[in-house]
Amino acid sequence: MSPAPVSTPNFSSLRDLEQHDAFIARHIGPNDAEIAQMLHVIGHDSLESMTDAIVPAKIKSPAPLALPQAITEVEALAKIRLIADKNQVFRSFIGQGYYGTHTPNVILRNILENPAWYTAYTPYQAEISQGRMEALINFQTLCADLTGMEIANASLLDEATAAAEAMTLAKRSCKSRSNVFFVSSGVHPQTLEVLKTRAEAMGIELHIGDDAQAATVDSYGILLQYPNTFGRIGDYKALADAAHARGALVAVATDLLALTLIAAPGEWGADIVVGNSQRFGVPFGNGGPHAAFMACRDAYKRSMPGRLIGVSIDAEGKPAYRLTLQTREQHIRREKATSNICTAQVLLAVMASMYAVYHGPEGLTRIARRTHRLGAILAASLRQAGVDVGTDFFDTLHITGVDAVALHDKAAAARLNLRAIDANSVGISLDETTTRADVLSLAALFGASIDDIDALDTTTADALPTALLRKSSFLTHPVFNTHHSEHELLRYMRALADKDLAMDRTMIPLGSCTMKLNATAEMIPVTWPEFGNIHPLAPNAQTTGYKELIDGLEAMLVECTGYDAVSLQPNSGAQGEYAGLLAIRAYHRSRNEGHRDICLIPESAHGTNPASAQMCGMTVVVTKCDSNGNVDVEDIRRAAEKHSGRLAALMITYPSTHGVFEEDIVAICEIVHAHGGQVYTDGANMNALVGVAKPGKWGSDVSHLNLHKTFCIPHGGGGPGVGPCAVKSHLAPFLPKTLGGEGVVGMVSAASHGSASILPISWMYITLMGTQGLRKATQVALLNANYIAKRLEAHYPTLYTGRNGLVAHECILDLRPLKDATGIGAEDVAKRLIDFGFHAPTLSFPVAGTLMVEPTESESQSELDRFIDAMIQIRDEIRAVEDGKLDREDNPLKHAPHTATMVSASEWTHAYPRELAAFPLASLKLQKYWSPVARVDNVYGDKNIMCACIPIDAYKEEAEA
Known part of the structure; x- marks a missing residue:
């Protein structure tokens, strides 16, 4: 087969040349030719006509996002470097739960900076x-x-x-x-x-x-x-x-x-x-x-x-x-x-x-001992100078009877941060990174001098209370006593990564989770010391770069959502929900309507919605959905009327968890407002809205956003996440306060700005994509989902569709009829996909017996086709069961995934061929992922709960068997 001809773009101007270097094409998977082909498959001639066919006219944004144009990676990194350089990295001895530490370089490079782990x-x-x-x-x-x-x-x-x-x-x-x-x-x-x-x-x-x-x-x-x-x-x-x-x-x-x-x-x-x-x-x-x-x-x-x-x-x-x-x-x-x-x-x-595996129990103890000894030596020198220092400590000195203001001024001049406690006391917390020079500098702040640290060490007793010294052993398992050389740890981490499927290997087509590209350029600033080495309680004068970054990102999110204010404090989506509902609760109380405690939640909503509502002391009333997956507007109306005097809020996901744009969202908002309630829109599906529609403009009062979904912070194997809370102006006074700040609603997370060090990722994404890139990303997300739904419709029906028979950014494939006919269910298909090298779509949510697929705009047409080919092959295998060509119980779906050990064993007892088990598509012979284990027994795991390292004897018994 001859290679496809390479088309040469016709660059007519300098602007065309410059725009071609912008980041948009790096983020969006399909190129323009592939987009055209995919549009043809779903029956549209442009992204704009497709968008018009999917998104209700009532909610569409009339104007483009008021954000700058897309720029290159080089330009964006230069911009954020200027911001980072405005931060001042002092030596911080503030403590209060946060301590300096050395990230071993082998962990920095091979975990934190490795997409096999962070994606x-x-x-x-x-x-x-x-x-x-x-x-x-x-x-x-x-x-x-x-x-x-x-x-x-x-x-x-x-x-x-x-x-x-x-x-x-x-x-x-x-x-x-x-x-x-x-x-x-x-x-x-x-x-x-x-x-x-x-x-x-x-x-x-x-x-x-x-x-x-x-x-x-x-x-x-x-x-x-x-x-x-x-x-x-x-x-x-x-x-x-x-x-x-x-x-x-x-x-x-x-x-x-x-x-x-x-x-x-x-x-x-x-x-x-x-x-x-x-x-x-x-x-x-x-x-x-x-x-x-x-x-x-x-x-x-x-x-x-x-x-x-x-x-x-x-x-x-x-x-x-x-x-x-x-x-x-x-x-x-x-x-x-x-x-x-x-x-x-x-x-x-x-x-x-x-870190614990690398250092082991002896290494950790050595780090702790050194930290404590430096603290004890510093305390001894201060006492010799007449300074009052607390006793019975590990690493933190509580110093009283001093002029704290003067001390902080002297410390700042030496680029040192001490903990501010009150006018007469300060705190000093030492840590792994503390040096002998640091101890000398800290002592000098108080007029103390240390002529010979080693000599003082020999005459200074520990400050640990004798009755509370640890006598028990810890970390005795071999894993903590084996990998202490860099070679060994590197190979151990590589061996673990090789067992997993992450986005560095394959599309992860999970509905409602938006597993999109986490571009390298977006990740780079995270490990810069100007962002990483700032203590959360460092003085404001040292964090002007962070302030500019945070203010800038908040403004970007305000523009993307149509709301008026944003708090970046919530450090997960659920925390963002919680903050939003607390704002609603406080708003009602400010109007002497604290009795409003009913929260309406459609039965299709994300499960965290009702969980967050009950945490805020609200009573959840579940409303129905119709046969097309839309919320039942009349049921919402009845519930709002019934509970009018107590209605606090409606929580709704948009587009819906069923993967469709509700036609009546504006009317729904009006119903809730008419009965005194507020509308909370779950922002989990914001990837279908950015640049196309703004919830803050169609009547919603508050949303949380998932920066680890729509705005490209990696999922990291299940975290970190960031869940900012965005609100209209009347709710802005009720966003969470910062530590030491003023506010009606208290803090929802430990740090004032949550997981601040990963905010550069989303700042970079929005800056790189610009106004046109963000809109195109949304449109291609819609296109990719509809392309999959269309190409698979002859094999798996899509459970719910919206206007014009189209879905939003995700589609639900209905496997329930197959289960009834063959005994093969959605879980069997999910496990069989592993043999094709795919992470499964979302299983049995929001509807049991279904698979919800969200391909995201980052996936190329070739990757989408690879997934489609796998799903079609699996459907053919199910047909073989229907036709009696494969046994109802002994078939490749029921026994998936197949490990290398299984298919290479000297005996093969199944009624289907080894080759079908291992290589159902010829392309898998060129590149193959092998599951490290066969299908896991869930029932056994719940009956026999063990949640610690497996004893080494278990592996010996397995080898002997």
Whole structure:
């Protein structure tokens, strides 16, 4: 076959030449010739005519986005470099939950900067996620071992929200009937703020006081900080015993590095332990993203929020990882959810786990010992100079009786940051990055001098309380005691990555998740020290670059959405939902209508919607959808009329979760407003709207946006995410306040600007694409989805379509009739796709027995055709079952995926050929992904829960067998 002729563009002007170098064509998969061909397949002659046929005229934007034109990668990187250079990177000793750390270069290059890790999706499909789940099992083991607890989850968003989850977990699990949660005044300030926000909305009474008061206050739970925010290490065993005696639970926020030296909370009575793994190799990043954790006693595992990786077996009886206890996932529990968590911080948890693997228990202890010794030496020198320094600390010195203002001025002149506590005290937190020179400089601020650090070292005792020294071992599993050379760690990480399917290998056609290109140029600024090495509490004068970036991105998002104000604080989509509903709740209260508590949610909505509503104290009323997948407008009208006096909000996804543009969205907004409610539009599907329509202009009052979907922040295997909350002007006063700032609504995340260090990605994406590129991206997303639906319509019907028989940016393929006829269901098709080297589409959501496909604009026609060819071949295999040519039970779908071990075994017992199992398409002989495990047994995993590293003996038994 001769190659297709190469067309030569006709550049008629300098502008044509310059525009050809713009980023648009790098981001959008199909070229113009392919776009024309695909348009022909769906029956349109241009993107504009297709857009007119899909998008209701009532909501279309009358003018282009008021954003600059597209530019090149070189130009965009130069612009953001100028912004980054406005930040000043001082040596920060502020602490307060954030510490300097060295990211091992082998982890920086091969995890954080490696698309095999950062473009992966949440490990819902176990067979193609074994590598990242092993890394998460390592993280869980790390957290459980160091905290002395029996089980830990696969990360939470940040320490403050993890503490809030501990507060509600204790409420669900304790025997006490009290509604009071006691919080130590030694807890970090940002944690206190988030706790106040969460408690107020859920009707929990907080009692904040000194540790000593905890024994006397009748509470259902206690939260302690160990070491506390001022560095002091308290002995809480008696307090824990007293709490247990009255039926209360004890939650502890802690520091993983400190726990290498001091007794684990689980050893002196803690029931729930939370914290942040940031200092295990993850930069400050102006506050995030960082992987928090929760560990608890085994008794609470079924109530623990977040994701949990467990060990099961595959169809061949071999160990295999999977998400366990998935019924806890909030999209399943909906309004009965105990939390709205729908994401984690997987990429950062992987980094932290690899940091622990690399250093091992001895290396971590050595880092902790060095940090502590430097702190003890500094404290000794300050005391010799007459300075009052706290005792019983790990790495943080609480210094009192000083002129704090003068000290901060001297520190700033030396490019050092100390913690501001009050006018007479400061804090100094040392860390892995602290040097001898730093200690000398810090001592000099107080007029102290150290002639010989080594000499002072020999005469200075540790500041750790003797009764609380750690005696138990930790991280004894071989994985933490093997990979300490760079060669070994590099090969271990590569071996794990090779087990997985991420976007560096294949399209991930997940509906409602928008797995689009995370361009390299967008990612590059994330690891610049001017963004990564900024402490979230650094003085404003040092963060003018960040302010310009944040202000600029907020303005871009305002323009894209049609709203008036944006908060970037929420660090996940669910947090954005929560912030939006809190704004609505506060708005009603400001108008003396605090009784409004009914939230209408269509049955097709994302599951986090009702979960977020119940967290805000709202009562969820579910409304119906019609047979075409549209929300039932009359049912919404009836519900709005019925609950008119109490109506707070409607939460609606647009385009709908069923993949169609609702024709009556404007009328729906008018109905809700007529009855005093506010309209919340879930921004999960914003990829179908940017540059085409603006929710803030058609009547919506608030949306959250998923920057990790529409605006190109990578999914990272299930996190990080960013979920900004965008509102109309009347709700702007009710956006979350910043730490130390003013506002009606409290903080929803630990850091004022959430996961600030990844905001450059979205800033770069919008800057690179410009006004015309963003619109074209939306149009090609619509085109790609309709192209797949059209080409597959003879094989799999699309369940729902909108106007003119077209879908939005995703389509739902209905496999239910095939299940009825052959016994082969959507899950079998999902597993068989692995044999073709594809991650499956979204399985059985929003409709059981279906596959929801969202190809995104980043996928080329050739990749779409590869997926289509695979789906057609699978349909042919199903027809073979229908026709009796393949056995109803012994067929390649029922036994998929097929591992290399299976098809190369000396015996082959199946009724279908090996070649059909392994190479159903000839193209697979040129490039083939092999699933590392056969189909994973979900039932076994839930019955036999094990959520830590697999004992090495399990592999020996497998080898012997």
